[in-house]
Amino acid sequence: MTPSARRHISASGSGSAYDAGPSGGGERVRIVDLAQELQLSVATVSRALNHVPTVDDDIAQQVRDLAERRGYVANRLARSLRMRTPPFVGFLVPDVENLAYSIAVDACAKYVGQLGYQLILVISGDDSASEYAALRSLAEAQVAGLIVAPSPDMSEESRALLAGRSVVQFNRDCGLSDYTVVCDDRPAFADATRHLLELGHTRFAYVGTTDVVSNGRDRLEGVRGELSRAGRRLSNASTRLLPPTETDGYAAAYELFTTGSRPTALVVGSSNLSMGVARAVRELGIAIPQEMSLVVYGDDRWGGLYEPGLTTITAPYREMARTVADIVTELLSGGRRPRRGPVRLPAELVIRGSIAPAPPRSR
Amino acid sequence: MTPSARRHISASGSGSAYDAGPSGGGERVRIVDLAQELQLSVATVSRALNHVPTVDDDIAQQVRDLAERRGYVANRLARSLRMRTPPFVGFLVPDVENLAYSIAVDACAKYVGQLGYQLILVISGDDSASEYAALRSLAEAQVAGLIVAPSPDMSEESRALLAGRSVVQFNRDCGLSDYTVVCDDRPAFADATRHLLELGHTRFAYVGTTDVVSNGRDRLEGVRGELSRAGRRLSNASTRLLPPTETDGYAAAYELFTTGSRPTALVVGSSNLSMGVARAVRELGIAIPQEMSLVVYGDDRWGGLYEPGLTTITAPYREMARTVADIVTELLSGGRRPRRGPVRLPAELVIRGSIAPAPPRSR
DNA sequence: TTGTATGCGTTATCAC
């Protein structure tokens, strides 16, 4: 019995359209099957399929025709094992709902696809144990390169897993690689603060994420720095650093608005937090911008919908995505290495009606 | 020379931290390397690594310790080739920026990860050629199952590629599989229309996507059906079916608002279109809801921010994601097959201030 | 131009 004989066991009277192959056979067709049917060696078939020029034109055409008819699909796992060239690129993100990540993942999946790679997406949930598991599974898949948006507290084991591989850091710089694409938030937050100062505000508050991640730190420092240049400072009571969730933002804002003297200017340093803050604002019936000026962070697409419009600090999502995709592309295509060092793309401040002069009686 | 001897060529004085392995070696360590170092056979090492009980406890521990020390990472491609059990699940989406898809992708990546699979993400861009290429690459990766949000005009070749595989349709039903998770938009669109009718509106307009996809059709039919029950109909002039992009929405709305008699009630049937429409509304200074009532579709997170709030029809994204992840999970774990037939989750109508009685002088 | 034989890293089937 030939090695492939046992393959041809499937019945002709196949079941539903979903569980039968193109020719009615459930089993995948391999090179050896084609070779047998054409009375050729696997080597010749392989060469024909790969357009190796030494193979006879007629034979080659025959092979490719048969391959098409029989619905032959190459096994990339086997090919990759033999060629020692992995077909995958990994992308690790905390979550893919975040617009920054979804746009970047989208761009990278398209780009690497054009290069013949495929993108394996893994989610860390910003949890260091899940992150390690995710990275390990990427390593097991022999990824040719990986894009990593590290969690704030990446473990040593995780870092070790990354050693010796082509990695590009995205959105967060944790010193894992020479290749990094981040958003430079600081100037935009400083600008926003300066605007608020010029509008006469004195009671500032900031709601942002924990400052161990570089982004969180930068945003907070943007506000703090500009305040201190004006001889002011952010009190601890009016600085809230939280996990980036809607509910945390809501809770923090609610408390901020209902205890002590209410701030007249509030800057929010995260997209999810912004949504929670907005909910608290609306629920408490706080008039924007008459009673309070508000600067939020994140997706700008809805900010312009209603009057007075929402002043928004927004990351250059598309540009970040394009940049990281370009770097990965260059890294993979093996040509000249991309320029080393972090690429810092400035965030943009979009001013709309949600900021206004401080109310007269403030302080 | 032993097979592995040529491996140990890397120098001790390694370069930067990013291009050296944990032990300073750039080469990956394989089972045979561990076996040689411990003077064992590859079989024993493999068994120890896989916790096969027949192996001596001491030996097993030794092996696992060494594996850890040397940073051994299994090659899943080789394992999968041998075991004939693919480690991947594929997910095909038109784009991953769309909230419905990003949430579903997120959920599925997490779920399949827990089952030891990894998710390969491919993007079709709603283009049938890219879609075919994407599906083919998934087939080449030998995916154990795949989740597909088909493009409106999926080609025959693409369908053939899907035959014989476990597939779950997501968000769009194109008759590719018994397993389908979609949003039932029709009732919500009908509800919205009924509200608008009760508010005395007579000049309706609808801006939606081309109706060849079931979703687009359902949404339009929800509006049309309710109008006809009230003895009214949507004129062709006030029905715009377009590709789902912000710019298309803007252009269509702009034209709708500036030519002929302006509608007093507008329903939008797509998230991207909604953003374009909103931009046109604001740019033309149309007062909502005084001059026009507006119902949009999509992400509801920002709709409640400002007064009067945005009446929104929103898909149950989380529930859809959870459902599709559950089905895939059941399909993969090979237990009892999930219940066949499409799962239709109803869209939700969130009523806010953007709808109001029709202005007095209308018709 | 084509066929034979070998190996990619792993697991499984046999002996021992």
Next chain:
DNA sequence: GTGATAACGCATACAA
């Protein structure tokens, strides 16, 4: 309890 050895599907060095 352990060790040779053969496969998994594919690509290539070498022989013919």
